[in-house]
Each structure stands twice: as structure tokens, then as C-alpha cells.
Amino acid sequence: MWPTCQNVSKCVAASLGRRLHRVHTSSRRRCNVAAFMPEAAGFEGVSDRSTLQEFSVSSSESFWAAAARHRVDWISPFHLVQDCDLSRGKIRWFGGGKLNVSVNCLDRHVHTCPERVALIWERDEPGSEVKVTYRQLLEMTCRLGNLLKRRGVRRGDCITIYMPPCPLAVASMLACARIGASHNVVFAGFSAEALAERIRDAQSSTVITVNQGVRGGRVTELKKTVDEAVQSCPIVRQVFVAMRTENPVAWTARDVAMEEEMLAEEEVCEPAAMDSEDVLFLLYTSGSTGKPKGLVHTQAGYLLYAALTHRYVFGYHDGDVFGCVADIGWITGHSYSVYGPLANGGTTVLFESTPIYPDPGRYWEMVQRLKINQFYGAPTAIRLLLKYGDQWVQKYDRSTLKTLGSVGEPINTEAWEWYHRVVGDGRCPVVDTWWQTETGGICISPRPSDPGAEIVPGMAMRPFFGINPVLIDTEGNVLTSNHTSGALCISQPWPGMARTIHNDHQRFIETYFRPHPGYFFTGDGAYRSQEGYYQITGRLDDVINVSGHRIGTAEIEDVVNQCPIVAESAVIGYSHDIKGQGVYAFVVLKQGVDIKAADVLRQLNDTVSKKIAKYACPDCIQVIFVQHLPKTRSGKIMRRVLRKVVERDLEGLGDLTTMDDPAAVEEIIQGHHDLW
Ligand code: PRX
Numbered sequence: 001m002w003p004t005c006q007n008v009s010k011c012v013a014a015s016l017g018r019r020l021h022r023v024h025t026s027s028r029r030r031c032n033v034a035a036f037m038p039e040a041a042g043f044e045g046v047s048d049r050s051t052l053q054e055f056s057v058s059s060s061e062s063f064w065a066a067a068a069r070h071r072v073d074w075i076s077p078f079h080l081v082q083d084c085d086l087s088r089g090k091i092r093w094f095g096g097g098k099l100n101v102s103v104n105c106l107d108r109h110v111h112t113c114p115e116r117v118a119l120i121w122e123r124d125e126p127g128s129e130v131k132v133t134y135r136q137l138l139e140m141t142c143r144l145g146n147l148l149k150r151r152g153v154r155r156g157d158c159i160t161i162y163m164p165p166c167p168l169a170v171a172s173m174l175a176c177a178r179i180g181a182s183h184n185v186v187f188a189g190f191s192a193e194a195l196a197e198r199i200r201d202a203q204s205s206t207v208i209t210v211n212q213g214v215r216g217g218r219v220t221e222l223k224k225t226v227d228e229a230v231q232s233c234p235i236v237r238q239v240f241v242a243m244r245t246e247n248p249v250a251w252t253a254r255d256v257a258m259e260e261e262m263l264a265e266e267e268v269c270e271p272a273a274m275d276s277e278d279v280l281f282l283l284y285t286s287g288s289t290g291k292p293k294g295l296v297h298t299q300a301g302y303l304l305y306a307a308l309t310h311r312y313v314f315g316y317h318d319g320d321v322f323g324c325v326a327d328i329g330w331i332t333g334h335s336y337s338v339y340g341p342l343a344n345g346g347t348t349v350l351f352e353s354t355p356i357y358p359d360p361g362r363y364w365e366m367v368q369r370l371k372i373n374q375f376y377g378a379p380t381a382i383r384l385l386l387k388y389g390d391q392w393v394q395k396y397d398r399s400t401l402k403t404l405g406s407v408g409e410p411i412n413t414e415a416w417e418w419y420h421r422v423v424g425d426g427r428c429p430v431v432d433t434w435w436q437t438e439t440g441g442i443c444i445s446p447r448p449s450d451p452g453a454e455i456v457p458g459m460a461m462r463p464f465f466g467i468n469p470v471l472i473d474t475e476g477n478v479l480t481s482n483h484t485s486g487a488l489c490i491s492q493p494w495p496g497m498a499r500t501i502h503n504d505h506q507r508f509i510e511t512y513f514r515p516h517p518g519y520f521f522t523g524d525g526a527y528r529s530q531e532g533y534y535q536i537t538g539r540l541d542d543v544i545n546v547s548g549h550r551i552g553t554a555e556i557e558d559v560v561n562q563c564p565i566v567a568e569s570a571v572i573g574y575s576h577d578i579k580g581q582g583v584y585a586f587v588v589l590k591q592g593v594d595i596k597a598a599d600v601l602r603q604l605n606d607t608v609s610k611k612i613a614k615y616a617c618p619d620c621i622q623v624i625f626v627q628h629l630p631k632t633r634s635g636k637i638m639r640r641v642l643r644k645v646v647e648r649d650l651e652g653l654g655d656l657t658t659m660d661d662p663a664a665v666e667e668i669i670q671g672h673h674d675l676w
Helices: 006-016 038-042 049-058 060-071 101-112 134-150 167-179 192-202 222-230 258-263 299-314 331-343 362-370 379-388 413-423 505-513 553-561 597-611 639-646 663-673
Strands: 080-082 093-095 117-122 130-133 158-162 182-185 206-210 213-215 218-220 238-242 255-257 279-285 293-298 321-324 347-351 374-377 403-407 430-433 469-472 484-490 520-528 534-539 543-546 549-552 566-576 580-589 621-625
Touching: 038 060, 049 060, 060 080, 060 093, 060 299, 093 299, 101 134, 101 167, 101 299, 101 331, 117 134, 117 167, 117 362, 130 134, 134 167, 134 258, 158 167, 158 192, 158 222, 167 182, 167 206, 167 279, 167 331, 167 347, 182 192, 192 222, 192 279, 192 293, 192 597, 206 222, 222 238, 238 258, 255 258, 279 299, 279 331, 293 299, 293 505, 299 331, 299 403, 299 430, 321 331, 321 362, 331 347, 347 362, 362 374, 379 413, 379 580, 403 413, 413 430, 469 520, 484 534, 505 520, 534 543, 543 566, 543 580, 549 553, 553 566, 553 580, 553 597, 566 639, 580 597, 580 639, 597 621, 621 663, 639 663
Parallel strands: 117 347, 158 182, 158 206, 182 279, 206 238, 238 255, 321 347, 321 374, 374 403, 403 430, 580 621
Antiparallel strands: 080 093, 117 130, 213 218, 279 293, 469 484, 484 520, 520 534, 543 549, 566 580
């Protein structure tokens, strides 16, 4: 069962009233399909981009087979394009094929252009960037691969990486791929407890980290956090420590001085021949229950999808500098800072800093200095920068920019317009890219290079090649007409999709394939316009999106409930100017607790940041103390009612007859009234 459609209908209403400002991005001239996508040359009946799009869906196997042969270097060819059954959550691509992802990202480019810059490490301090060529990155990867092997890491092991964006983090990911291990990158803003939970679930006996992180002019004690985390992870037998700063840190017997030991290793490391469906990485993300899920991505399909979307959504060309400012701890960093650009032999930026350090001109000063051609960031940062004013943008030369990308959450029209008009000087298309950790790469997005492509601000527009989105109503009917809203599902498999949840295939099936049998259910709602364009309207489940970071309300509740003064709580999202959504917690204190509201708030914030991460709490958490939570007679918290109260939509409270104690709603409305 998928939950209410409230977000969807709200958004449709909004979009109906909106002026559709269309931006045409290229001429309507017909163009040569084979020049655009060489593998399309052999597709029967494909004469232009729109027939190519149709072909990619109707003859998806032929499309993906050709793309896989053309874009991936195989050690041995695949013999079965796909073997998928969405009703059972079975997804397999390119059966029988063998490859090595690091060879695809490094060696093949070293053969053709060894001195091309692969990575530009944009360090926290502006102007101190470090460039790493393909030859150097291959060498780092091989030395590290050899070191991991010498230290007992075997094919099939999973290594946890807790590092900020930096060349050694990328080399660590690729070294895993080289020797047949998988990686589990944990965002370096997560707390020791959140890190420990992910290390244990992934069963990592090796962790890679740095002594300290540096971000926004501040030093963070990452090694210390790892030390604290591994105390509750007996499985960890070694921690590799790279030195990001010169400051010494406490050392234990399990620590390995990474750079020092890498120097003693050979520069050549034989790549493992991996099956297409061997695990490449796990990446934990939030769901609607308390426990984060380790989504599993495999080798060939993921790589192909990341590479193809990187090239065609952003119009990436050889020689371009691609600036994705996401952290490598999120899927955006995986697919568009690392795997997509490197598979394409591109130059990719690793951004260590923040949008406002040392001042709100940081992004654009970086664009000027590094001559960035495609810039890819989150709406939350755009909304923040917009408030500082145009002068921080206009100070810098942005003439190299060709495409601007947005990801992670809906981009409101004001932010879209500003991004387009001010940052892009009205000449760079804005691609609002919709996708998820589960999808591996972008699924719905404008493709500005298409002839006659138009972009409507705030709309993700059209599916990528091979993607067939469908909208399904609350009764489970597929909605075939346009100008309609429903649960966003995808009707056929594509190579980039996640294969399972680590150690919990049943949860994978229940979450993504049971709600609408035969379809992949995204958890999002969408509106399809009269013209057939898609607009994402928000989550349909109990997942919220704070600054583009996805977090389950149940995850926060679990943690808030651990606070000794709390009896129970209910958490919902609320609309936040900059962060998109903030966290709203309704808290019932234990009997007899006598404590000032500010102190409770401090305690809750401390607990949430200690157990999850800072981004999940400060400056956007609102707490309301209540005597009771509204519940059904069977004891389920009625979050729908809480949402309505927070949205001040008392008319829309709906049917309260199943409520256990109607006085609870009265109390909440009353308490809230005082805040309005
Ligand atoms: O709700 C959608 C929102 O972010 C969710 C996926 O989060 P995550 O797995 O962390 O991946 C984020 C980066 C791809 C989606 O289910 N989302 C992502 N992109 C957009 C979006 N919502 C609206 N518009 C987008 N462009």
C-alpha cells in the first residue's frame, strides 16, 4: 500500500496556476543520430532523437546491449543482456560478462591520454587545488590495491570508507573495484554511532579514513570518530589512516599509516576479473523504518548507466571540466563525481568545502578559476546563495559554464529562475535531475542537447533513455492520460538500478516491488503535464528531505525516544525556506519531568547529532511538547493529523472517527495556535 496522495494533489494545484515559462535549449534542426550516439547507428528505424527515445524503451534489450558493447571494456563479453523479473525483485544485467570497473575508469584512459587531469581536488582553502592525472590516479589505485591485498583484504570483502572528498577517497573506491572488494562509503558528517551501525551491517573488517577533515575553515576529528565507532565493532581489525592535515592523532595497534605503506607497494596491480553482477558497492540510505538500508549496486550495469547519463544529460564532451559539488558519501558523489565522469575519461572536481566559505562567492570563484563547464549542485545551496544577492555571482567570470544541474530535492521556481538568469546568464540550460540512491543514476531530466528540447522551470521533464515512468493511482490503476498525478513507478528494469538491500532481499521486495506488483515503486509522487512532462511532487512515505539529505522520520523518532526524558514522539517534515524541509518533533515527556523547553531542545539536538548526524537536527528542528499523541484505536500515530496542524490546514483534518482520544488533537491544535 502506498500512502496518501496529499503532496501530489497540492502540487498539481500549484502547477496549474503557474505560468509555464518555457526555455528552448537548442534548435529544432534534425541531427544525425549516429553522430550523437554512435551505438545507435545500427538501430533499425531510428532516424532521430525521438525515435531513439522510443526505441530505447520498446527495444530496451537491444539498446542496452549496444550501449554496453560500445561503452564498457569487457574482459569477456556478456551473453545474456538481462534476466529480470520485477515482481520478484530479480535484476540481472549482462550475464556472463567479465570486466573490471577500475580498468574502465582508469587504464583505458591512461593508454590514450595519461596526462589528462582526472581529478581536481578543490580543497577547502580557495586556490589550493590539486590536480591528479589519469596516470597518477591509476598508480595510487594500484599501490592501494596491493596494500589492501597484502593486509589481507580479499575479493568479496566490503571496506568502509569514511573520508571527505579527496583523491585518496576516490583511489580507495577504485582500489576496492580493482581487487574485487566492495566499498561502503559513509558520509563523513555521520556520527560515530551511525558509522558503527553501517560498519556492522556491512561486516567491514577494514575501514579507511583520514586523520582529520577540513571544511569551511574548521577541522573535524574524523579518525577520532572512527576510533569511537570501532569500539562497538569487534569485526574491525584494521583502520587505514591518510593524513589530510599535518596534525598527529592518537594511534592504536590496528591503525595503518596509509600513504607511507602505499609507497612501499608496486605501481602495478592486476585487476580482478569481476562478473557483471558482483557487488561494486553498498550505500546506506534512509527508508520509512528506523533502520537505514544498504542498497547494493553491481559492476557493469551501474557503470554503464552512470557513464551514459553523465554524458547525455549534461552534454559532457571530452576536455570539459565537470563540477559536481556533492559529497562522495552520497549517491550523487558516487555517480557524478567519480564513476560517470571517470568512465567517460573526464575531468571531475572533488569539492571539499561549503558554498559560503570563505564567502558566498565560493562556487562561482571556483567556476572561474577551474574553468568549470558543467556545474551540478543542490537547490538548498542555490536558495541559500540567492539570499546573499547577485553581486557574489556577478563578480566572477562564468563564461565557461554550459549546463547547470540541480539534484536531490524539488527546485522551486524562484531558485530555478535565479540559477538560470543570474548564475547561467540566461544562456545555460538548467537540468533538474530526478533520481535516487536506488536508481543508480538520473532517470528523469531535461536533455538540453536534444533538438527543440524545452525546459519548464521546476520540472524534471522527460525520462532518460530506457526509462519508462508510469503513474499509478491509489486503487492501483495505471494512469494513461496526461495532466494527471499519481505514485511514480518505473515499468521496466534498467541497468543502473539497485539489485537488493544488503542482507535483506525481502525488504527490497516489500519496499519497491510489492506496492505495485510488476513495477518499481520510487516512493515519490509525480504530476504528468498535458505535454507529457514530469514534475516530482515529493515523497509519499515517511521520508523527509533536509537540505537534499534524505532521512526517515522513524529514524529520528527512534533516536528522540532514546532521550531519557522522552516518553514518546512523532516526527514529521515541515516546509523550510532554505533547507526544503525541516524536522518537526511532537514530544511527550515522561511523567514528572520538570525541565525548561530550551534545555529539552538542547538535549534532543545533542542526541540526534550524536546518534545520526548534525544535518538531521540543528537550526531546523521544532519541538512541541504534548501530553498525548493522536493515535488510532489500534495505537498507530496519526501523522496525517499532525501534518495538517503544522500546515495550519484544520479544514483538512479529515476523518477523526478512528481516533482513540480526540482530546489529543484539541491539545495539539491549542498548543500550536500559541505558536502561529
Ligand atoms: O524524493 C526524491 C528526492 O530525493 C529522493 C532520493 O534521495 P537520495 O536517494 O538521497 O538521492 C538524492 C540524489 C539523487 C527522491 O526519492 N529527489 C531527488 N532528486 C529530485 C528529488 N525531488 C525532486 N526533484 C528532484 N530533482
